[in-house]
Amino acid sequence: MSKRLWVEKNKDGSWDAFSDDGAHIKFGHDRGQFSPGDLMKIALAGCAALSSEFAIEHALGEGHGAKVVVDGTYDADNDSYINFNEQVMIDATDASLSEEDVDKLKKRVKAHIEKGCTVMHTYEQETPVRMDIEVRR
Known part of the structure; x- marks a missing residue:
């Protein structure tokens, strides 16, 4: 439920x-x-942040996470966003990671987000919305 x-x-x-x-x-x-459009972007960023949390903490330690920035292209004619751009930024400056470790972390974070981000999965497909209107008298 x-x-x-x-x-x-x-x-x-x-x-x-x-x-x-x-x-x-x-x-x-x-x-x-x-705004409601902002909340859509926050949902996408929040989903990526939560989905990537385990992979980042596994590599960098408890309490570490990503800063996720999302913007989008708004189509005023159709009053909708036609795409979103998501940037996942991980501060690993105190971790002394090798290039190989950085590549592994990037791949792991991407895999976690692609597997676990319900918001991204929803935005990537056509998602019908059913609306009912009730007026109480």
């Missing part, structure tokens, strides 16, 4: 997203707020 999520509008025009297990994030279109 999937986690139930919902959003509610605030009096100031911002929105709050909630989950059954207590997670919360504020979003909207004002300065200092993430």
